[in-house]
Amino acid sequence: MNNKEPYFEDIPDRRDTNSLKWGKYSGKDVIPLWVADMDFKSPPGVLEQASRDARFGNFGYAKCPSGLVDAVIERSFDLYGWKIEPSWLVWLPGMVCALNVSCRAFEHESSQVFTQTPVYPPFLSAPGNFNLPCTRIPMVLEEGRFGIDFEALESLPTSPSDLFMLCHPHNPVGSAFTKDELDKFAQWACRRELFVCSDEIHCDLLLDPGLSHMPLAQVNPEIADRAITLMAPSKTFNLPGFGCSFAIISNGNLRRRFKKAMAGIVPDPPAMGFSLAESAYRTGEPWRMELLDYLRENRNFTLDELSRIKGITPYSPQATYLLWIDARNLPVENAQSFFEDAGVGLSDGKDFGAPGFLRLNLGCSKQLLGQALERMVSACVDF
Structure with missing residues (x-):
């Protein structure tokens, strides 16, 4: 690809299209920067594959194509140096489903589920769906970056076969965990005989130069034996509406x-989900x-732009297209409602376990982003 500006500035008008993101504020002058999908068109090769699938004209049930399995295996080795086997793959229609399946798989063995906060809301809700207590471990903020609180981990009471749900890279704070952090975490989890569900859906969206993703299961054979790794092309290539993920x-x-916990409840991904996932992995790298x-x-x-607003602290994400903002010092009762009234729809930090914070979606055109940021700055001009 070339001429990236026209491609990423040529945004489809998603108003009145049943879009979850844009439909939330239908009929209102509010710019939606909340839910984590991007406004960009998917890669050209994916659009071409979608056209071929539509012209074929049959949308029956499908099995996972061998080409997609090969693409996942090749990509895993090429990008992460991780050698995986075809038999290790379990296909799923979405990541939220996978988080719940992971909890269901341990509902009779685990005494509790651990996760770090703030975190993507289904991490907090999934354990309770299976009557498992959710123990929250606040992340530590050091030099503008959120990390794992290892002192807190060491003090936690745990039981063998408890489940830890890890978000890596982390949504919403954007931290990409280092090899040293993962080594230390893996040693702790293995020593405590825990199992880990590692959601790595944002692993191909590393923004800081020099970063590379290390899957948790690649750290050592012991943690690999205790890990459920979750991945998908949906966030990277903007395909969330086609529901194709894998463990x-x-x-x-x-x-x-894990498969037993899925039985009779979890369907396979749709046929086009499979074909578009393969196309994204095969043809989407220049676009990515x-x-x-x-x-x-x-x-x-x-x-x-946000540095112009007194009372908020934005944190630079190392990964993801999501930006975390501390708005607790704004002189307003509810920052999310305040900016919504000013015409910008952000995610409320309380849903992530962090009241007073906000999450902003960067996955839109510069023009739209500029309009939203100007509204935010103007709303705070008197502070």
């Missing part, structure tokens, strides 16, 4: 337990590289 589980007994450049520019622009 990577090397331990055969754990994989069978240009997307990352565009998101970096949006991130840096947003940080500059």
